[in-house]
Amino acid sequence: MKTAFADSWATFWEARTAREKTLITWGGAVLAVVIAYSVLWAPAQAGRAHLRETLPEMQRKVAAMTAQADEARTLAVAAQGVAPTGGALKSALAASLTDHGLNAVQVEMAGNAVQVQLKNASFPTWTMWLDDVRKQYKVQVSEAHITALKADGQVDLTASLQPAAGSSSAR
Numbered sequence: 001m002k003t004a005f006a007d008s009w010a011t012f013w014e015a016r017t018a019r020e021k022t023l024i025t026w027g028g029a030v031l032a033v034v035i036a037y038s039v040l041w042a043p044a045q046a047g048r049a050h051l052r053e054t055l056p057e058m059q060r061k062v063a064a065m066t067a068q069a070d071e072a073r074t075l076a077v078a079a080q081g082v083a084p085t086g087g088a089l090k091s092a093l094a095a096s097l098t099d100h101g102l103n104a105v106q107v108e109m110a111g112n113a114v115q116v117q118l119k120n121a122s123f124p125t126w127t128m129w130l131d132d133v134r135k136q137y138k139v140q141v142s143e144a145h146i147t148a149l150k151a152d153g154q155v156d157l158t159a160s161l162q163p164a165a166g167s168s169s170a171r
Contacts, residue, residue, distance in 0.1 A: 100129040113162035140164040
């Protein structure tokens with residue numbers, strides 16, 4: 001196939017006069033320059049101009065996002081030290097019980113503590129819930145009465161949860 005093309009080209013080229021060869025050579029060179037400009041140079045120049053225009057705005061956005069991320073980190077650290085109390089703690093615990101699939105018979109305030117009463121609850125589920133709220137809401141069990149039921153792992157319980165000693169709280 002290469003030889004067929006080379007033979008065709010040689011036949012074509014040999015049939016041309018010196019003037020035609022010069023015109024074809026210069027025309028090919030001009031065509032090569034035009035193609036190189038339109039495929040390589042022009043898009044690169046347009047891209048540089050676009051970047052030159054948009055780069056300052058992008059830098060402002062990055063600076064704003066960095067500042068927001070720093071503020072979010074600061075607020076997250078500050079929020080970790082604040083445990084809910086009172087009605088906010090009661091609401092948070094009630095919502096958390098529902099999220100964990102535990103149906104509370106009663107969730108009420110008892111002084112500084114929140115009293116939770118569950119009937120026919122899964123003990124493993126309750127202990128996982130208790131560990132989660134202990135970490136998340138910084139509470140501790142101040143009193144608990146647990147009665148095992150005939151079904152394995154099922155219990156009736158009443159527990160009082162209060163803000164853990166040593167955690168900072170906002171009222």
